[in-house]
Structure formats: structure tokens, C-alpha cells
Amino acid sequence: ETGVTQTPRHLVMGMTNKKSLKCEQHLGHNAMYWYKQSAKKPLELMFVYSLEERVENNSVPSRFSPECPNSSHLFLHLHTLQPEDSALYLCASSQGTFHTDTQYFGPGTRLTVL
Amino acid sequence: GDSVTQMEGPVTLSEEACLTINCTYTATGYPSLFWYVQYPGEGLQLLLKATKADDKGSNKGFEATYRKETTSFHLEKGSVQVSDSAVYFCALRVERGGYQKVTFGTGTKLQVIP
Numbered sequence: 231e232t233g234v235t236q237t238p239r240h241l242v243m244g245m246t247n248k249k250s251l252k253c254e255q256h257l258g259h260n261a262m263y264w265y266k267q268s269a270k271k272p273l274e275l276m277f278v279y280s281l282e283e284r285v286e287n288n289s290v291p292s293r294f295s296p297e298c299p300n301s302s303h304l305f306l307h308l309h310t311l312q313p314e315d316s317a318l319y320l321c322a323s324s325q326g327t328f329h330t331d332t333q334y335f336g337p338g339t340r341l342t343v344l
Numbered sequence: 345g346d347s348v349t350q351m352e353g354p355v356t357l358s359e360e361a362c363l364t365i366n367c368t369y370t371a372t373g374y375p376s377l378f379w380y381v382q383y384p385g386e387g388l389q390l391l392l393k394a395t396k397a398d399d400k401g402s403n404k405g406f407e408a409t410y411r412k413e414t415t416s417f418h419l420e421k422g423s424v425q426v427s428d429s430a431v432y433f434c435a436l437r438v439e440r441g442g443y444q445k446v447t448f449g450t451g452t453k454l455q456v457i458p
Contacts, residue, residue: 234387263446272348273388273433273448286445320387328439333446335380335387 234336242342251306253321262304267318311343346371350449365419365452367434375436377417382431424456
């Protein structure tokens with residue numbers, strides 16, 4: 231499989247559930263990202279990992295917890311979410327973190343919090 | 345701070361019409377500029393990019409020129425097809441503290457009718 235894959239593609243969870251989103255990149259990249267896409271709002275960068283170390287956390291609530299065990303995998307652990315957290319969560323990767331490096335996006339996970 | 349402003353959609357065109365989607369930006373430093381496209385149910389795909397002033401990015405008949413003097417990166421296509429129907433995002437990336445900071449516009453939905 232090539233590119234950036236995300237699982238699951240759709241997720242419905244209650245506010246008391248704990249779930250995880252998974253992202254895998256098959257491009258040999260060194261940087262990975264989580265974005266949140268809400269309706270009629272710009273994409274919001276949530277987390278950036280470079281060489282498996284977190285280099286940016288854009289003031290994301292602690293109910294979102296990222297994990298990057300290696301350069302090919304990125305997880306987003308979810309717990310006690312709120313209905314306003316319902317959105318499309320996109321993962322991306324890039325070769326490096328230089329501003330000319332192109333980011334490649336996965337198809338996203340559509341999350342609905344009841 | 346950094347920001348990207350796109351024209352609001354939806355933009356509805358007939359097949360073979362000319363397309364322009366306006367994008368202007370505000371950033372300190374020297375950003376790279378990007379257009380991404382998102383087809384229904386999919387993640388973002390890079391459409392084209394330009395990394396310095398006066399560069400022209402082009403792909404699949406789409407073009408955009410990095411205009412530093414007007415801080416713009418308008419997307420153009422001479423003849424649109426039904427298959428171009430999607431949401432288009434303008435974005436900028438700039439180095440901040442050793443990593444790239446990405447800022448997206450809110451997206452412009454394009455509908456092409458036969």
C-alpha cells in the first residue's frame with residue numbers, strides 16, 4: 231500500500247469512550263502531522279512530530295493525546311471527548327519540516343461524538 | 345500572525361468555463377504557497393506549489409503565480425471539467441522556530457455543471 235493511510239475511516243463514539251485513530255505513511259518521511267477539519271473553518275494543525283519527537287502542540291486539549299512510536303506510524307488517542315470535537319481528522323506526512331517540503335495527506339477519519 | 349484569505353464559495357461554473365479562485369495571504373518572512381484539492385470523501389491532495397516570488401506552480405491545467413507585491417496566489421484554469429468539482433484550499437508554510445508552520449484558508453467549493 232502506498233501513500234498515507236488512516237483507520238478507521240469513520241468513527242462514532244460516546245463522550246465517555248476511549249478510542250484511537252491510526253495513521254501510517256509508506257513514503258519514508260520523517261515528519262507527521264494531525265489536523266482537524268471542521269465545517270466552514272480552516273484546517274487546524276494539532277500536532278507535529280519530527281523524527282518521532284513532538285515539536286509542536288497547538289494548544290490542543292488534553293483529551294487528545296498523540297503518540298508516534300516510529301517515523302511511519304502516528305496515533306491520536308481520544309478520551310472523554312465533547313460533541314464539538316466531531317470533525318474530520320487528517321493525518322499528513324512530509325520528508326522534513328522545511329517550509330518547501332510537501333505534505334501528503336491521508337483520507338481522514340470522520341469522527342462523530344454523541 | 346499568518347493568515348490566508350480565500351474567496352467564499354460555492355463557485356458554480358459550466359463545463360469549459362474559465363476559473364479563478366482568489367487567494368491572498370499575510371505572513372512575516374518568506375512563505376511557500378500551496379493549493380490543495382479535496383474531492384468528496386477524500387483527504388487533501390497537493391495540486392501545485394510555489395516556493396518563491398514569481399514562481400508559477402502548475403498541474404492538471406491549473407496554474408497559480410506567487411505574487412509577492414500583491415501577496416496573492418490566485419488559482420486559475422482555462423477550461424474546467426465536471427471532474428474538477430471539489431473543494432480547493434490555499435495554504436502557506438513558513439519556518440517558525442525550526443519547524444514549518446502551516447496556515448490554511450477556509451476552502452472554496454467548486455461545482456462544475458455539464
